[in-house]
Amino acid sequence: MELSKVTLEIFSKLEQKWLYHCEGKKTRVLSIDGGGTTGIVAGAALVHLEDQIQGKTGDSNARIADFFDIVVGTGIGALLAAMLVADDGSGRPLFSARDAVKFLSENQLELFKVKSVGVFRRRMRFSGKSIDKVLKEAFRRDDGRFLTLKDTCKPLLVPCFDLNSSAPFVFSRADASETPSFDFELWKVIRATSATPSMFKPYKLTSSDGKTSCLAVDGGLVMNNPTAAAVTHVLHNKRDFPSVTGVDDLLVLSIGNGPSSSPSRMKLSRSGDFSTASVVGIVLDGVSETIDQMLGNAFCWNPNDYVRIQANGSAERAEDVLAEKGVESLPFGGKRLLAESNGERISGFVQRLVVTGRSSLPPSPCKETAVSPLVNGR
Numbered sequence: 001m002e003l004s005k006v007t008l009e010i011f012s013k014l015e016q017k018w019l020y021h022c023e024g025k026k027t028r029v030l031s032i033d034g035g036g037t038t039g040i041v042a043g044a045a046l047v048h049l050e051d052q053i054q055g056k057t058g059d060s061n062a063r064i065a066d067f068f069d070i071v072v073g074t075g076i077g078a079l080l081a082a083m084l085v086a087d088d089g090s091g092r093p094l095f096s097a098r099d100a101v102k103f104l105s106e107n108q109l110e111l112f113k114v115k116s117v118g119v120f121r122r123r124m125r126f127s128g129k130s131i132d133k134v135l136k137e138a139f140r141r142d143d144g145r146f147l148t149l150k151d152t153c154k155p156l157l158v159p160c161f162d163l164n165s166s167a168p169f170v171f172s173r174a175d176a177s178e179t180p181s182f183d184f185e186l187w188k189v190i191r192a193t194s195a196t197p198s199m200f201k202p203y204k205l206t207s208s209d210g211k212t213s214c215l216a217v218d219g220g221l222v223m224n225n226p227t228a229a230a231v232t233h234v235l236h237n238k239r240d241f242p243s244v245t246g247v248d249d250l251l252v253l254s255i256g257n258g259p260s261s262s263p264s265r266m267k268l269s270r271s272g273d274f275s276t277a278s279v280v281g282i283v284l285d286g287v288s289e290t291i292d293q294m295l296g297n298a299f300c301w302n303p304n305d306y307v308r309i310q311a312n313g314s315a316e317r318a319e320d321v322l323a324e325k326g327v328e329s330l331p332f333g334g335k336r337l338l339a340e341s342n343g344e345r346i347s348g349f350v351q352r353l354v355v356t357g358r359s360s361l362p363p364s365p366c367k368e369t370a371v372s373p374l375v376n377g378r
Helices: 005-019 040-057 077-086 097-106 126-137 173-178 186-193 226-237 274-296 317-325 342-356
Strands: 027-032 070-073 115-116 123-126 156-162 167-172 203-206 215-216 250-255 306-309 327-328 335-339
Touching: 027 077, 027 226, 040 077, 040 097, 040 250, 040 306, 040 317, 070 077, 070 226, 070 317, 077 097, 077 126, 077 156, 077 186, 123 126, 123 274, 123 327, 126 186, 156 186, 156 226, 167 173, 167 186, 186 203, 226 250, 226 274, 250 274, 250 342, 274 306, 274 327, 306 327, 317 342, 327 342, 335 342
Parallel strands: 027 070, 027 250, 070 156, 250 306
Antiparallel strands: 115 123, 156 167, 156 215, 203 215, 327 335
8 A cells, every 4th residue: 555645744754853963964983093002193183183172162071072973993093092982971981082192191101011921031022911900990980890892972993803713803882782792891892902913912802791702913903094994884884874875974084103114113134034023014004004095095086074194204292293294195096295284184174073063973872773783893
């Protein structure tokens, strides 16, 4: 039986009301690279980003999570990402950008505490116990409960590589909200994505209900620049992002962490081989640059909707990172140096964020299951 004209009009109005919050808005994606132990590039960019948001809105309590619909990070970038969206219990972020960067700076030596291993103690690794202690401190509420993936103000994605399945594994709030079998404690998620093979042992973690386990190594080996993972997630997650049909509906800010394989570090041995550290650096940079090139191609018709912030040299201070000229990937290969600095590019991006208003996504996980759940965040 055909629907009457009145019924069609009713459904049409209901649909318009359901999608009203999406009209004229793009889904905002924030991606933070892994790489290194200081996070100086990402830290400088994030503090400047939040300062600009507060300045342009006139609200000193505004946070990055208020203006982005999803945040993704790998390695040290995942630590910053998780701190920006971790829920303090009232639906607000546990850390401001400045507090997150301060926490990282004050605890850097403990996060990456060097110890000697082996029979003659000649090999160097980072202490697992030390980083565990710091991460637990960051993601534990006052009542002693550890935060999990579900305890975030906005959707969060964190990739690692699972040795059990020999495949990437993406931790996501979308999966965690569907079943405790994909809900993991946040500190363990960050520990997993930070387990660089040359510096940490593989890290084993288990979901809240004990049904899903993962033997993880550094997500940077496969997704050091996790922007593509975030874009793919948004395009396929119709439950949280029903209005997104293509990249035209996205506004993406991708923040790098500086090059890992500078010429000074890429020294050949007498046999002509690279050191393990040099190879890891090349892999991390290669992954990041490849994803940047891919995203540059995907957004070639609307380049202003994809902004990549990356240091060009060996910046040692936040001021240096923001003052450096921006670099943009050209469609189908190559890069060009821009007239704008990284700081100016962030300011321009924030102007677009403020014009479109705060994120309209609910702060807590959506409970509806009308759409089939995602699998492993993919």
